[in-house]
Amino acid sequence: MLQNVAVVLLDGVNPFELGVVCEVFGTDRSDEGLPVYDFAVASAEGPLLRMASGFSLQVEHGLERLEAADLIAVPAGNGYASRDFPPELLDALRRAVGRGARVLSVCSGVFVLAAAGLLDGRRCATHWKHAKDLARQYPGVAVEPDVLYVDEDPVITSAGTAAGIDACLHLVRKEQGSEVANKIARRMVVPPHRDGGQAQYIERPLPHSEAGTVGELLAWMERHLDEEVTVEQLAARAHMSPRTFARRFQQETGTTPYRWVLRQRVLLAQRLLEATDETMDAIAGRTGFGNAATLRHHFVRAVGTTPNAYRRTFRGPEAA
Numbered sequence: 001m002l003q004n005v006a007v008v009l010l011d012g013v014n015p016f017e018l019g020v021v022c023e024v025f026g027t028d029r030s031d032e033g034l035p036v037y038d039f040a041v042a043s044a045e046g047p048l049l050r051m052a053s054g055f056s057l058q059v060e061h062g063l064e065r066l067e068a069a070d071l072i073a074v075p076a077g078n079g080y081a082s083r084d085f086p087p088e089l090l091d092a093l094r095r096a097v098g099r100g101a102r103v104l105s106v107c108s109g110v111f112v113l114a115a116a117g118l119l120d121g122r123r124c125a126t127h128w129k130h131a132k133d134l135a136r137q138y139p140g141v142a143v144e145p146d147v148l149y150v151d152e153d154p155v156i157t158s159a160g161t162a163a164g165i166d167a168c169l170h171l172v173r174k175e176q177g178s179e180v181a182n183k184i185a186r187r188m189v190v191p192p193h194r195d196g197g198q199a200q201y202i203e204r205p206l207p208h209s210e211a212g213t214v215g216e217l218l219a220w221m222e223r224h225l226d227e228e229v230t231v232e233q234l235a236a237r238a239h240m241s242p243r244t245f246a247r248r249f250q251q252e253t254g255t256t257p258y259r260w261v262l263r264q265r266v267l268l269a270q271r272l273l274e275a276t277d278e279t280m281d282a283i284a285g286r287t288g289f290g291n292a293a294t295l296r297h298h299f300v301r302a303v304g305t306t307p308n309a310y311r312r313t314f315r316g317p318e319a320a
Contacts, residue, residue, distance in 0.1 A: 002175040004038045006069035008089065009059060010077055011045050014052045017075035017106040017164055023188060024168040034183055035176060040065050044089040052078040066092045069101055076107035081133050090116040097154055104156040106164035113155060114138045122152040127160030146304060165190055214238060214252050225265050226288045231257055266302040269295060273311040280307055
């Protein structure tokens with residue numbers, strides 16, 4: 001049973017990510033019949049910690065508090081992707097998992113778990129901005145940059161900021177049922193479960209060609225996303241044979257013409273859903289998908305959520 005929860009802090013911890021764990025597990029909601037956790041904040045670097053936002057926090061407990069915890073949470077912090085962590089903390093985390101406790105990271109807190117070796121051979125999540133650094137530093141870890149959280153029991157990792165809420169509520173739901181998780185979410189005024197993943201929040205600029213051979217063609221393709229164009233037609237525009245064009249396109253963009261066009265169509269659909277009140281059929285026409293059903297199919301595959309849900313996320317429920 002999930003009863004004893006500790007959140008462990010380092011210098012530079014982010015207050016929001018710390019607050020997420022405190023709000024889910026450290027708030028007494030016994031007046032509504034909800035479980036009360038034996039909750040504590042512990043420090044890995046002395047009783048006085050600097051927060052990332054410019055203030056300090058006095059912490060009563062040290063690493064000894066982790067020894068009794070069923071769950072140890074590690075929130076994000078400033079510079080966690082490029083700093084060393086106290087060996088005593090890494091040892092404490094390894095001991096905790098060895099005796100059957102769970103560990104949970106929020107955003108860049110995942111680097112602490114990775115440094116402890118707890119992610120080797122496991123899938124994990126982190127903020128999309130940290131995904132490449134994490135994969136490069138720890139090649140034995142399977143980083144999933146598009147998801148909100150990953151449960152590889154006993155290790156749970158979550159993406160940036162509010163995704164920590166999703167991971168914490170998931171764990172409550174798993175251990176104590178949907179009714180408890182839903183009641184906590186209602187008190188927090190957050191959805192008990194969010195559709196989709198990080199893909200809907202990632203800013204993806206249009207790719208450009210370093211060599212410039214297909215640069216002008218990419219700009220033309222972007223202006224004609226609503227048209228069906230074959231590789232042969234594109235090759236003719238570029239004054240190349242189809243085979244040479246396909247090879248050059250792959251070299252300069254890292255993808256095929258079909259996949260490039262598909263990604264740009266989805267990006268355009270995202271911008272139209274965010275900024276206009278156009279119907280799904282109208283957006284499908286402007287983006288080259290033809291109809292709302294085809295738009296929905298490709299949008300869900302690329303973004304992880306439906307066009308209607310995406311519009312609600314970015315413009316509010318009245319816009320869907």
